[in-house]
Amino acid sequence: MSAYRWKNFHEDEDRPEKPRRFGVTEMRGPHYTLLSQNLLQDIFESMGQFVDGLKFSGGSHSLMPKSFVKEVIDMAHQHDIYVSTGDWAEHLLRKGPSAFSQYLEECKQMGFDTVELNVGSLNVPEESLLSFVRLIKSGGLKAKPQFAVKFNKSDVPVGGDRAFGAYIVPTPRSSEFVEDVDLLIRRAERCLEAGADMIMIDSDDICKHVDAVRADIIAKIIGRLGIERTMFEASNPRTSEWFVKQYGPRVNLFVNHSDVMDLECLRGRNLGKNHSSVLGSSYFLF
Numbered sequence: 208m209s210a211y212r213w214k215n216f217h218e219d220e221d222r223p224e225k226p227r228r229f230g231v232t233e234m235r236g237p238h239y240t241l242l243s244q245n246l247l248q249d250i251f252e253s254m255g256q257f258v259d260g261l262k263f264s265g266g267s268h269s270l271m272p273k274s275f276v277k278e279v280i281d282m283a284h285q286h287d288i289y290v291s292t293g294d295w296a297e298h299l300l301r302k303g304p305s306a307f308s309q310y311l312e313e314c315k316q317m318g319f320d321t322v323e324l325n326v327g328s329l330n331v332p333e334e335s336l337l338s339f340v341r342l343i344k345s346g347g348l349k350a351k352p353q354f355a356v357k358f359n360k361s362d363v364p365v366g367g368d369r370a371f372g373a374y375i376v377p378t379p380r381s382s383e384f385v386e387d388v389d390l391l392i393r394r395a396e397r398c399l400e401a402g403a404d405m406i407m408i409d410s411d412d413i414c415k416h417v418d419a420v421r422a423d424i425i426a427k428i429i430g431r432l433g434i435e436r437t438m439f440e441a442s443n444p445r446t447s448e449w450f451v452k453q454y455g456p457r458v459n460l461f462v463n464h465s466d467v468m469d470l471e472c473l474r475g476r477n478l479g480k481n482h483s484s485v486l487g488s489s490y491f492l493f
Contacts, residue, residue, distance in 0.1 A: 222456075222475060225259060225287045229435045230474060231459040233260035233291070234467055236279070247279060250464055255286035257471040260321070262291040262461065273317065280318040290318065294325035294353055296339075307339065311346045321349040323407060326394065327357075333394060337401040344402040351438075352398045353407035354391045356424055386412070388424050392431045399436060406432055407461070410440035417445040422453070434458060444469055 222230070236247075251258065261283045263276075280290045292314055299310045314322060322343045326336060336352070343350040395406045408414075408428060413421045429437060438459040441447040447470045450458045456474035 225256075226289070227259055229457040229459065231259045231438065232257060232467060232470060233262055233438065233459070233461040234258050234464050235461065236261050236263045236293075236464075244275070244279060244282070248282060250467070251282060251286040251288065254467050254471075255288065257467055258286070258288050260289045260291055262293050262323070263295075264293045277317055284318065289320040289349075291321040291323055291351065292319050294323050294328065296322060297325050297328040297330075300329065300331070308342070311343060311348065315346055315348060319348065321351050321404070324350065324352045326352050327355045327409070333397065336394070337397060340398050340401040340403050349404040350398075350402060351405045351407050352395065352403055353409060354395055355409040356388055356391055356412050356421075357386050388427055392428060395428075395432055399432070405459070406437050408437060408439045410442050410446070414439060414446050414449075415442055417443070417449050420446070420449055425453075429454065441466070441470075448473055 234250075247261075261279075283290050296307060296310060299306045311322065324336070324339060324343075329336060329339075331339075340350045340352065395403075398406065408425075413424055425439070434454060434457055438461055439450060440461045441450060442463075444466050447460055447462060447466060450460060451470070451473040460470060462470055
């Protein structure tokens, strides 16, 4: 059964019903701007079929009353929308391993579906990262590690130490960051092998600005990990348009709430704005 007919991309292919494995649209929740419960309700009721996930970015849920967070999660679930914690777990690890387990239990009780791990901020060995992924999965939640293409130089193994699970001699932390897409892919592959459901790719240094999109890096990541196992942050409408034009409607994107409808138009009927000449928020076409 399909949600509706995709046009202009594949005439013989339908937009699948949720839960979707590809063409996933994850929406940023309260973070840069305050979204009231009424606004979220309006978005879900008018565009819920186009929204697959809601993400509490930047640990915003930690500043809100638990009752409010629970109501938002329940509202999302009523529209078949999964809810992600965003990158907050790394802050809990400072309190010790037991704090992370308690955090996972609380996430489960609140109704969160996905726990995101910001790999760059965790500052843990690779095997520890994999153990966190397995711990999330054993708790009945989905795991989504988030990777950036730049690594602390002290974390990049030298040539002979790149084998899976190789022991890396600890080195003092460096203040220098270097680009290493092969290391990103290798660690992401190991996370997927450990049970991760999706790999989130940070937009910084890759696709934050459409005029500086690193098409070579994006192609390599998708080619190795697969389009269904990766999600890219599209921080503006022009970037969303670039991804859909390059990879079609199957690409998984994380966008602002104001860009959801425009992205769906780009995915399907190709009625989105021409962002090469026009910038702005989404609009409706009837």
